[in-house]
Amino acid sequence: MCKINYDIFMIYCCIDYRLTDHPQQLYNPSRMSRQLSQSQQIFLQRLMAAHVLSDDEAKKIWAELSSQSDREGGRERNLNETLSAINKSLVPNFSLEIKSVSLDLLGNGERTLYHAVVNKDADATAKAAATPTFEKSPHDLAFVRLAFENLIEKFNQSAEDIANEEEEGGDNNNRKKKKRSSSSRQIFGCSSSLSRIELVNLRLELPEPHKSKLSIQQVEKLLIVLELEGWLAAATLQEEDEEEGGRQSGGNKRKSTSGSDKSNKAKNLQIGPRTYLELPDLLKDLGLDRNHIPQIILHA
Numbered sequence: 001m002c003k004i005n006y007d008i009f010m011i012y013c014c015i016d017y018r019l020t021d022h023p024q025q026l027y028n029p030s031r032m033s034r035q036l037s038q039s040q041q042i043f044l045q046r047l048m049a050a051h052v053l054s055d056d057e058a059k060k061i062w063a064e065l066s067s068q069s070d071r072e073g074g075r076e077r078n079l080n081e082t083l084s085a086i087n088k089s090l091v092p093n094f095s096l097e098i099k100s101v102s103l104d105l106l107g108n109g110e111r112t113l114y115h116a117v118v119n120k121d122a123d124a125t126a127k128a129a130a131t132p133t134f135e136k137s138p139h140d141l142a143f144v145r146l147a148f149e150n151l152i153e154k155f156n157q158s159a160e161d162i163a164n165e166e167e168e169g170g171d172n173n174n175r176k177k178k179k180r181s182s183s184s185r186q187i188f189g190c191s192s193s194l195s196r197i198e199l200v201n202l203r204l205e206l207p208e209p210h211k212s213k214l215s216i217q218q219v220e221k222l223l224i225v226l227e228l229e230g231w232l233a234a235a236t237l238q239e240e241d242e243e244e245g246g247r248q249s250g251g252n253k254r255k256s257t258s259g260s261d262k263s264n265k266a267k268n269l270q271i272g273p274r275t276y277l278e279l280p281d282l283l284k285d286l287g288l289d290r291n292h293i294p295q296i297i298l299h300a
Helices: 006-014 038-050 055-071 079-094 124-129 138-168 172-188 196-205 216-228 273-278 280-285
Strands: 096-103 112-119 193-195 232-234 237-239 254-256 268-271 296-298
Touching: 038 055, 038 079, 038 112, 055 079, 055 112, 079 096, 096 273, 112 273, 138 193, 138 196, 138 216, 138 268, 138 280, 193 196, 196 216, 196 268, 216 232, 216 268, 273 280
Parallel strands: none
Antiparallel strands: 096 112, 096 296, 193 268, 232 268, 237 254
């Protein structure tokens, strides 16, 4: 029997491990320990269809649904109570759970809460019910692992460079600024990003037996799926490469892009909310310090 790489197995178990092709199973009252209201069921459907929702998006959807319920004579709970109520049905019946994570994906120091339905257990029953979002070929999974590994390596190198600059000296104000930057990264997770071109070219670095097994088109399609489902996220603040001349400030500089510049937004990708929620152990195995892993918020 061949030996399965543990990291690849973890990704295999988690991507994507849900019942979106069989919603009638998920909303069968006979399988629910607590029957959900119609508004709660619709909210759960929309959350699963979106894969990841920011807190503002979730509140907007729930406000629409609860307002409709109020007009029909019902009384709905607030969003946090609703997430808890849904989990009381999801967890015992499907080993699925709504979890949340607070991240600074914009790089502006402000955290945003993200919600997603994630796997609670990687057992055979759940895997049998899962619907993959892309073919779980060993080559795809090896690429996913390599992408995470390179993002973490870049982040760790950046943190090391900052630490070295602090040791070399400089005035106290600069030191305090750098320490605040380092501290924010600890809170907000891995902030490094790679361009789509860099990610596509990673296919050339895949080891045997995955070498030369993925085409440019296959990797581009895979990146679209990974971003769509929250495993990767658009980096809206671009990183300037020192080697290309962006040295005015003596180091890597992150430059803000306008919200309307969609093409610029899409250039770089970073680790997304779903990865922190479902694969924190993998991220630690790939070299991300546990202090940089964002805290997961549970809704009991």
